Structure formats: C-alpha cells, structure tokens
Amino acid sequence: DQQVKQNSPSLSVQEGRISILNCDYTNSMFDYFLWYKKYPAEGPTFLISISSIKDKNEDGRFTVFLNKSAKHLSLHIVPSQPGDSAVYFCAATSGGQGAQKLVFGQGTRLTINP
C-alpha cells in the first residue's frame, strides 16, 4: 500500500522553464513533508520541507505547495538549470518535524534539456 505516490516516473523540461513535480498522499495523519534530491551514485540530499500548518514554503528557486484537502503537494523549480537534473523524492511523516519515520514516494527523474 503506497501511502505516498509520485505518479510521474520522469519529467523533461527545457532549461530556464519551470519544473513542477507532483506528489500525492493517502494518510491524513501526515503533517510534515519533505523533498529530497538524488544524483546517481550519491545519497539523497534534503532540499525543502513544509509543515501542514502552511500551504507554501519558498527557498530560492524552490517552492513547495501543499493542498491538504486534495492530499497533494508539488515542488516548483524556477528557473530550471542543468544541475537540477536528478531524481526527486517526496517524503511524509506524522508527528511533526521531529518525527523520524519517513514514508517516501517512488521518485521522479527530472531531466533539464539545454
């Protein structure tokens, strides 16, 4: 039972345009969400997070939006750069920011074309 789903295995975007990665969840107890980025042969690195008390969090070129009623979150990258090409995982947890048990989605491979 996949509680966190990333339904697009891959996404291709032109350099300079906006990349939008989507994530859906089923567990209404999830209250903290994170995005990780993973390059080949490296471990995932933390990118950005959002608490369920917010609907938007922004960090430079990266913005995460949360729609609790739809149980949906999205990561926007603008403008997209070649170095953004990687696999992106969304993750969710219940128990707030200090909770430790993360549930990950399947990942979306983002390719930025020059």
Next chain:
Amino acid sequence: DVKVTQSSRYLVKRTGEKVFLECVQDMDHENMFWYRQDPGLGLRLIYFSYDVKMKEKGDIPEGYSVSREKKERFSLILESASTNQTSMYLCASNSGSQPQHFGDGTRLSIL
C-alpha cells in the same frame, strides 16, 4: 558538514551467506536509519535506532536485523541472504528535528 560513510559501495554475496553492512556518522547524531531503494518503490525504511542499543522496526524488517553498539556506528545484518535482498541500501542519520543526512549507498547483489 555531516558525513555518513557506508563501508562498501558495491558488494556481491551468495545466497545463504550472513552479510554485514556498516555505516558510520561523524556528527554525534542520536538517530540512525537503514533504507533500501528499489526501482518503482522508492526508499523503504528497514530499521532505525534512536540511541545506542535501541532499535525499532521500520516498514520492511523481515530478513534483517541491526546492531548499534556505539553511537556513531549502525550495522545492518542479513542473517541468511536471499536473491530478493539484492538492492541499493542507504544509511542515514539525524539529530532532533533536523532532516536526515544520507550516505552514498551500498549496492548489494546476492547471487
């Protein structure tokens, strides 16, 4: 900068062998985690530890055990390796409400 080091990048073992995967972190983190990553399934939590000698099962603990004798080291043990345990294994650590920091992974093949 946080460093999570996994002892092997690639490992090939035979069915039925006992396999040890080692992970060391250098930031005095109290929490450590073992995940496996498989295509189409993302990362799944096997076990985690919130203190020395303490452990909790994750979502897929069957066929695995763990050991945390020292704060900086967390070992994943495959008691009797099987081919369905061929995977990428990722170790992570954190402290308090910080995001988890991951090692670069061990690609394990069971023949």
